[in-house]
Amino acid sequence: MNKKFGSLAVLVIALCFMLAACGKSESVKNVEMLIADLPALSMENYDELVYARDKIDAVKAEYNALSEKEKSQVENIDVLDYERLRLYQNEYKEVAIFIQYMNMNVDYVVSGNVTIWDNVGSSDFFNYQDNVLTVGEIGYDGMKAKYGEEDAFYAFWVAGYAVDKEYFGKNFDYFSSSKIAETEDKCKAYVQSIKNVEDSHETIKVVISLMVNDFSKDHSSEMDALQNWWIESSLYADHALNPSGSLNSYVSAVYVYQDNIQRYQKIAGY
Numbered sequence: 001m002n003k004k005f006g007s008l009a010v011l012v013i014a015l016c017f018m019l020a021a022c023g024k025s026e027s028v029k030n031v032e033m034l035i036a037d038l039p040a041l042s043m044e045n046y047d048e049l050v051y052a053r054d055k056i057d058a059v060k061a062e063y064n065a066l067s068e069k070e071k072s073q074v075e076n077i078d079v080l081d082y083e084r085l086r087l088y089q090n091e092y093k094e095v096a097i098f099i100q101y102m103n104m105n106v107d108y109v110v111s112g113n114v115t116i117w118d119n120v121g122s123s124d125f126f127n128y129q130d131n132v133l134t135v136g137e138i139g140y141d142g143m144k145a146k147y148g149e150e151d152a153f154y155a156f157w158v159a160g161y162a163v164d165k166e167y168f169g170k171n172f173d174y175f176s177s178s179k180i181a182e183t184e185d186k187c188k189a190y191v192q193s194i195k196n197v198e199d200s201h202e203t204i205k206v207v208i209s210l211m212v213n214d215f216s217k218d219h220s221s222e223m224d225a226l227q228n229w230w231i232e233s234s235l236y237a238d239h240a241l242n243p244s245g246s247l248n249s250y251v252s253a254v255y256v257y258q259d260n261i262q263r264y265q266k267i268a269g270y
Helices: 002-022 026-036 046-064 068-073 077-120 125-147 149-163 177-215 220-241 247-267
Strands: none
Touching: 026 046, 026 068, 026 077, 046 077, 046 177, 077 125, 077 149, 077 177, 077 220, 077 247, 125 149, 125 177, 149 177, 177 220, 220 247
16 A cells, blocks of 8 residues: 555655646756756856856847746756856956956056156157057067168167166167167067057956946945946046056055055955
């Protein structure tokens, strides 16, 4: 009798699952399949995060298109919720790393600006900076090919004076090959830092916008902290890339930005 009852109970349960499955729309079944097919990713690098976001956003869009009754029938929704949580956590970490990287490069750009500014003065800053940027882009040999030997020599001296006034101020008619290489390295590092700031800024801007849209509701305080850190860092980057005013006012503003950034970074947990 007990065995018969047990068999009957199993049959009833099986029938219930079958009926439940039969009662699902194709849309519900499709969402469940999409969730089941989400790739197993570590999400520990930018490319994987982009790929994971595309997949998760696509599934979330399909889920959101369901009726409330259909949503309640999606049995593996907890898997989607878990993957979205992992996406949030790893994107937060990745953005934090990007902001720190950008700020490190902003510091280098600021240092280069201050060096040029201090060596040549406010009135000539941009003229000298143009030559520094040119050396950083194409080097001395590239300048000779573009401008000719004589003009390239003078333009290179201008760039050298901007980054190393002590040496080039004493060597107008000659500079050693080792000093050429050293000056090229300084100018290239300055140019590369500017590019790094610009590239990082655009990447962070895109990801932050996506995160605010997706996660502000469930993680409001964390997203507020991250946004405040990002906004101050963005203003600092703009200050570095667009120097103006006097050297003293420029440097004073740098200190304010750096203090604020440290404070917001700590609130953001980094």
